[in-house]
Amino acid sequence: MNRTQTNQTGKMQSELDPTAIDRILASEEELVPTSGFLASVMERVREEATAPPPIPFPWKRAIPGITLLTGTLGWGAFALVRHGLPAASELSLTPPHLTAAFDQSLEQAAWVALALGVSLFSWLLSKRLAGRSGLL
Amino acid sequence: MSYPAERHELAAASHNPPEKTAQADPDLADIARVLAGDVQAFEGIVRRWQGPLINMAWRYCRDRGRAEELAQEAFLRAWRGLAQWRRESSFSTWLFALAANVFRSDLRRFPAVDLPLEAAPEPSAAALQHHALAAQLNAESVRRAVLALPRRYREPVVLFYFHEMDVAAAARTMRLPEGTVKARLSRARALLRKRFPHLEAQHEEMEFGALNTGKEA
Numbered sequence: 394m395n396r397t398q399t400n401q402t403g404k405m406q407s408e409l410d411p412t413a414i415d416r417i418l419a420s421e422e423e424l425v426p427t428s429g430f431l432a433s434v435m436e437r438v439r440e441e442a443t444a445p446p447p448i449p450f451p452w453k454r455a456i457p458g459i460t461l462l463t464g465t466l467g468w469g470a471f472a473l474v475r476h477g478l479p480a481a482s483e484l485s486l487t488p489p490h491l492t493a494a495f496d497q498s499l500e501q502a503a504w505v506a507l508a509l510g511v512s513l514f515s516w517l518l519s520k521r522l523a524g525r526s527g528l529l
Numbered sequence: 530m531s532y533p534a535e536r537h538e539l540a541a542a543s544h545n546p547p548e549k550t551a552q553a554d555p556d557l558a559d560i561a562r563v564l565a566g567d568v569q570a571f572e573g574i575v576r577r578w579q580g581p582l583i584n585m586a587w588r589y590c591r592d593r594g595r596a597e598e599l600a601q602e603a604f605l606r607a608w609r610g611l612a613q614w615r616r617e618s619s620f621s622t623w624l625f626a627l628a629a630n631v632f633r634s635d636l637r638r639f640p641a642v643d644l645p646l647e648a649a650p651e652p653s654a655a656a657l658q659h660h661a662l663a664a665q666l667n668a669e670s671v672r673r674a675v676l677a678l679p680r681r682y683r684e685p686v687v688l689f690y691f692h693e694m695d696v697a698a699a700a701r702t703m704r705l706p707e708g709t710v711k712a713r714l715s716r717a718r719a720l721l722r723k724r725f726p727h728l729e730a731q732h733e734e735m736e737f738g739a740l741n742t743g744k745e746a
Contacts, residue, residue, distance in 0.1 A: 412718070412722070414671060414718060414721050414722065414725070415694070415718075417667070417668045417671045417672065418671065418672065418675065418686070418690040419690050419693070419694060420668070421584075421588065421672070421690065423580070423584055424580075424583050424584050424587050424593065424596065425580070426579045426580060426583050426597070426600075427597065430579055430583070430597055430600075430601070431572065431575055431576060431579060433601060434575050434579070434601050434604045434605070435571070435572050435575065437601065437605055438568060438571055438575075438604070438605065438608050439568055441605065441608065441609070442568045
């Protein structure tokens, strides 16, 4: 079906005068779907319909872990603010010397960061393994 | 492509109570059946909308195989999200907006044309004896040039002509205000005119030539 003859009147906006470009772009041959298209869509729909529902996120099991992680993060932030900031302000007053307090808090922060990194890595690894096995 | 089904649906939705609308509108009836668990009822929806969605996808990518793949993906998304259709807009508006979203994100990952507008081929000058062929080639050059437009201008052009030059329908599909669509459309048309400055003159010349040939015959 050539759509050159399609109704252009009435809908054309006054500020959009028809030009050669309009005539070309408005006259597009209409594609007819291939014979297998409908069947192929319905096959995929049926596949989806019969597929088992996705496993819900195990909130009950995850809540203790999330609580622990939040607590650790909170504690880490608190420790950093409590020890790190005074040490840092001291450091700014005496730039060439690192105080013992700052050294200690920096070490603690590094351990916390390491622990968080290991947790994140194990979480990502477990997620990836679960994804590969089709659990997720 | 503003399909009659869309207009009928809008008219039906505004004049009939919900139960009558469901009876009169085959889409609404099929959706109700699908939501009640009848998977087969979705076939009716695909049957009615496969043409429009494939043609819409074709205008986005100009690749027949890809157009069908994109349309299939759009139908699957529609299947998954059917329960989320709030009935605030007509089914066709929802379906076209969803499909536009699918096409847009897919083409963002794998663009259909990756050359700038300046590099789009110039239409050839029409030799008098080959008017029809030259016209076809020119038309194809312009259609391909649309895909080379910057992204923000490309989609309004695609949807405006798909909806038979209906700015409101294009705006609904893009979920943008009509004014924004009009502004982008105007800019896109200016870019195309700048890219093909001789097209208008050539087109008129060819029309005049064809008219004279007709008279002589």
